[in-house]
Amino acid sequence: MAELSDIALQRIDGTTETLADYAGKVVLVVNVASKCGLTPQYESLERAYSAHKADGLVVLGFPCNQFRGQEPGTEAEIQEFCSTTYGVDFPLFAKIEVNGPERHPLYAALLGAAPKAQEKPDGTMRERLAKHGVESSDGDILWNFEKFLVGRDGRVIGRFAPDVTVEESPLRDSLDAALAHAG
Numbered sequence: 001m002a003e004l005s006d007i008a009l010q011r012i013d014g015t016t017e018t019l020a021d022y023a024g025k026v027v028l029v030v031n032v033a034s035k036c037g038l039t040p041q042y043e044s045l046e047r048a049y050s051a052h053k054a055d056g057l058v059v060l061g062f063p064c065n066q067f068r069g070q071e072p073g074t075e076a077e078i079q080e081f082c083s084t085t086y087g088v089d090f091p092l093f094a095k096i097e098v099n100g101p102e103r104h105p106l107y108a109a110l111l112g113a114a115p116k117a118q119e120k121p122d123g124t125m126r127e128r129l130a131k132h133g134v135e136s137s138d139g140d141i142l143w144n145f146e147k148f149l150v151g152r153d154g155r156v157i158g159r160f161a162p163d164v165t166v167e168e169s170p171l172r173d174s175l176d177a178a179l180a181h182a183g
Contacts, residue, residue: 004113005154007105010094012063012075019106024152025056026178028166029110031098032061033070033144034081038162041145042086048166048175049090055179056152059090062106064098067144071095098141107141110148114159115139117146118170124163147171151178 005020019027028048033039049059063078065071073081075094082088096104103111145162149171157178160171 003154004106004109004150004156007109009060009106012079012092012094014075014094019150019154022058022060023154025058026052026152026175027150028057028059028175029106029148029150030059030061031064031096031107031141031144031146032082032092033064033067034073034078036067036070036144038143038145041165042082042088044165044167046086046088046090052175052179057175057179061088061090061092062098062104063092063095064141064144065095066097066099070144098146110156110159111139111141113156114148117142117159117161118164119161120164120168149174149178152181 005023006018009017009019011017028045030041030045032042045059045061049057061082063071063073063075071078078095079092082092096107098104098107143162147160147162147164147166149157149160151157158170158174160174164171166172166175
């Protein structure tokens with residue numbers, strides 16, 4: 001498996017970079033969608049990014065249309081939606097697949113490093129999705145807005161269920177600790 005920092009990533013504008021471009025930063029990787037019940041999380045992600053980018057936080061949004069077609073737009077449409085609806089200023093990337101045989105190498109590496117997501121204490125996200133006929137395994141991304149926190153050293157600190165926002169434990173606590181760590 002490739003080093004996390006060496007994996008090629010295509011920005012939503014078509015330029016290419018790697019996680020090495022964010023060396024020394026705390027990186028929050030999120031698979032995003034514009035037509036999901038969790039889409040309002042763009043607000044809290046942007047708030048966290050704006051509040052902590054001077055401290056070394058970067059949020060990276062990866063649009064994905066694998067969950068009931070909730071990200072059907074083109075890259076231009078996605079960028080326009082995120083900018084005008086939620087004022088998103090954090091980096092967005094080209095649409096990718098996070099599960100299945102076409103899973104992007106970034107997500108293969110992230111899942112290899114953190115195979116199980118931390119959930120809210122009530123742990124109901126998986127149950128709620130199952131009631132709607134959505135089944136998944138721990139080896140897959142559960143739904144839109146699942147989050148991976150990568151430390152300044154480029155190692156995965158944790159994986160968080162889609163309904164855990166950046167303002168809630170355990171993600172908030174992990175993020176605060178990572179930002180406090182000088183590297």
